[in-house]
Amino acid sequence: MKRHTLFELAWILPSLALPFGILVAILVTVFGVGMHVPSAHSRIDPKQAATTPPFDQLGVFETGYMSYEVRMLARTWSFDPAEIRVPVGAEVTFVVTSQDLVHGMLIDEPNVNVMLIPGEVARVKAKFDKPGEYPIICHEYCGIAHQTMWARVIVEPAATVLQTTENGGDDHAAR
Ligand code: CUA
Numbered sequence: 702m703k704r705h706t707l708f709e710l711a712w713i714l715p716s717l718a719l720p721f722g723i724l725v726a727i728l729v730t731v732f733g734v735g736m737h738v739p740s741a742h743s744r745i746d747p748k749q750a751a752t753t754p755p756f757d758q759l760g761v762f763e764t765g766y767m768s769y770e771v772r773m774l775a776r777t778w779s780f781d782p783a784e785i786r787v788p789v790g791a792e793v794t795f796v797v798t799s800q801d802l803v804h805g806m807l808i809d810e811p812n813v814n815v816m817l818i819p820g821e822v823a824r825v826k827a828k829f830d831k832p833g834e835y836p837i838i839c840h841e842y843c844g845i846a847h848q849t850m851w852a853r854v855i856v857e858p859a860a861t862v863l864q865t866t867e868n869g870g871d872d873h874a875a876r
Contacts, residue, residue, distance in 0.1 A: 784855065807838045
């Protein structure tokens with residue numbers, strides 16, 4: 702083989718291997734690992750959001766052991782509810798949409814990063830392993846008071862949760 706042919710191949714083969722490798726990586730993450738972009742689960746009329754299930758009842762809902770669903774609405778310039786309380790170790794599924802403009806929802810740790818498009822219902826999961834306060838930030842510019850649009854997740858330590866459970870009545874008794 703001529704020398705310049707080897708040089709050609711040394712360029713061409715990696716440049717073919719690279720996109721092929723990326724394609725394989727995408728296929729493995731989507732079909733093998735089951736990873737998807739947080740995307741619209743369903744679509745509702747944003748103007749009717751407050752009266753459309755599940756957003757007619759906002760807040761934190763227990764869906765199983767250490768499993769919670771948080772139904773939230775984003776609007777100019779707030780999140781409703783603005784404060785969410787869950788016990789440490791909780792796996793939370795956020796079900797969120799925007800009532801008006803495009804907003805964002807960012808929690809640094811655990812990693813939640815989703816664009817809230819009016820009427821597109823986003824579902825995104827996060828697990829809260831450490832007690833503390835986790836700010837939820839709007840990270841899509843949404844007007845003059847964009848920087849004031851935030852909420853928070855308060856993750857309560859196990860002892861507090863135990864106390865709440867003891868005082869909490871019958872719904873925990875079965876466990
Ligand atoms: Cu909402 Cu920025």
